[in-house]
Amino acid sequence: MNKMILGMLALGLVAVSVQAQHADAKAAARALAAYNLDPHASKERLKEALAAILPDPVGEDAADPKFYILKGEILNTLASQIVTVKQTGLGSVEELPQVESVAVRGFKAYATAVEKHAQAINSPGYLLRDVVKGIQESQGHLYNFGIYAFETQDYELAYLNFSSGLAAHEILKKEGQESVLDDALAMMDQKYITGLAALNNNMTEAARPLFEDLYRANYDNAAVYEALYTIHASGEDADLETAYQYLKAGREKYPEEASLLFAEINHFLKQNRLDELIDKLKTAITREPNNPALYLTLGGVYDNLYQRESAAGNSDRARSYFDQAFNYYNQTLEKDPANFDALYSSGSLYYNRAATLTMVLNELSADGSPAGMAKYEAMEAEVFAAFDKALPYFQKAERINPNSVETLIALKEIYARKNEPETSNALNKRLENLQHGGINETPFFNE
Incomplete structure (x- = not known):
């Protein structure tokens, strides 16, 4: 050193x-x-x-x-x-x-x-x-x-x-x-601030021995554990398992430290460990009940779980996760009504549901019997109902960000399915403008 x-x-x-x-x-x-x-x-x-x-x-x-x-x-x-x-x-x-x-x-x-x-x-x-x-x-x-x-x-x-x-x-x-x-404490304080400066300057190899010394010396600062997690989880030689052991030790020693909790949440997000995230996010919400990002993230976790269970054919669990996702997206919008991500995610939730039901609809189209036609018409009504519920969220999202490619794609498809070609074509022109490097100066959907 x-x-x-x-x-x-x-x-x-x-x-x-x-x-x-x-x-x-x-x-x-x-x-x-x-x-x-x-x-x-x-x-x-x-x-x-x-x-x-x-x-x-x-x-x-x-x-x-x-x-x-x-x-x-x-x-x-x-x-x-x-x-x-x-x-x-x-x-x-x-x-x-x-x-x-x-x-x-x-x-x-x-x-x-x-x-x-x-x-x-x-x-x-x-x-x-x-x-x-x-x-x-x-x-x-x-x-x-x-x-x-x-x-x-x-x-x-x-x-x-x-x-x-x-x-x-x-x-x-x-x-x-x-x-x-x-003085031993003065030395540890000096190593801590030196390591922090190195880490903030992306000098992870310079920071590593300093924070490892502090860890071995049992230096009383939660940031040491977060720093060691960051060091071991970064770069070409990233070792997430070792990184998480430091984070886990920090969480056990400082269970009330919010920064370590958020680091753990991000760790599980990176690894797509969705089921384990729910309790941690709910804990974070109890500590920061006015933080819309936490509600949005938890909504996203439930959204992913909904898609997983839906693809597996577990309709009851899928429906439960769908409701939870919509609930947390809605709570995000209660905290921040102009939150683009929550608006877009709410619209996508219903849009994806409609897309899933469309696959079932295509299967039903093969049955030309009266009973089959009845099932087809009932399913078709569900598809359009889901698109109708998605529409206002996408419209509000487009007002906030008229240059979101994903939002314009969804809106264009919904209006095409609603048999409103004029609106669908107008949205497609705005989409092509973006794809050719242009910018939409004003939103299509005004208040």
């Missing part, structure tokens, strides 16, 4: 105007000293310090840990000023030098100083003390700038700062020094 974290420390572009082609440590030190004497009156001196220290070092500076300590100090100074402005509201961040990933760059400078100190012959011990102090200060900046990035939804930058905070902890521990992440 440390290798992964350190590998992410890619640096951004520098917005400071750099005057020299190579770093000038002496000029940077003089400018920083002048700035420290009067920070409020000499922001230009801080700009000068940055301009002198940010270019690549050459010669002796490239191997001198003191150069990188100075660089880290200057960058930490800028980071401190930015945090002060943000926390107090005094002044403007735009007035300060603009350095991308400033906190990360400061930490990286100190991390390089550690390497150079270890490589140097007879490098004085006090330098390592200065490095440790700088890294400890960097930890606070890395956390703050990670939060700033997270709040603006720049999750890549947030991850870069938070993961650098974890890397800073590893360096401090290697040197036997104190870290703000020595």
Whole structure:
């Protein structure tokens, strides 16, 4: 994990105007000293310090840990000023030098100083003390700038700062020094927010070890289980069985957590495990009784069960599921009368019923006896009754979305069966317009 974290420390572009082609440590030190004497009156001196220290070092500076300590100090100074402005509201961040990933760059400078100190012959011990102090200060900046990035939804930058905070902890521990992440809970909190930033930036492989660590540590946050479900259920190597085990564990530990319940509902929807969904959706409805999406989803589950039982010839069960589907679609419309999906689904429910009955009607047409004709006429009446019930839902759906291909197909067929060719043809023209890339600016069925 440390290798992964350190590998992410890619640096951004520098917005400071750099005057020299190579770093000038002496000029940077003089400018920083002048700035420290009067920070409020000499922001230009801080700009000068940055301009002198940010270019690549050459010669002796490239191997001198003191150069990188100075660089880290200057960058930490800028980071401190930015945090002060943000926390107090005094002044403007735009007035300060603009350095991308400033906190990360400061930490990286100190991390390089550690390497150079270890490589140097007879490098004085006090330098390592200065490095440790700088890294400890960097930890606070890395956390703050990670939060700033997270709040603006720049999750890549947030991850870069938070993961650098974890890397800073590893360096401090290697040197036997104190870290703000020595507390076990603080460390878990840091891993959690780092993993969350990674996951929000679709960096599932970076997020995986962090959330797995939290799971093993029994970190008290339901989002850990949802995150592990998402990680294992995503990508080319998705393992839904393993993913669900994390989700199941989360549901058992946090039975009242709505986000885990909805994740479980979506899991069963993906796997078409309809019978198991009903109780879970009803539970969700008791928790969010004004959420029309839950009623719509439960209506869809019953709709699918109706179609399954109807195809199997189980008429009684099919009829029960049909009624339940219509009931929940209707409850959706009570919550949201302009819900296109509920209108279209209600119309489709009756349309599909008519289509199923039409197949029976075709079979009855072979019997020309009086009894057979009577059955045919009775079934034909049921077919037209189902189409008539579907019609107003499709009409309302078309008013809301005149560019729904499926709605226009259903309306065109219904009017053809009702022997109203003028209306059917007009709807067909609107359908062809869509199929050729056009748009229907206004609905066909106006109020």
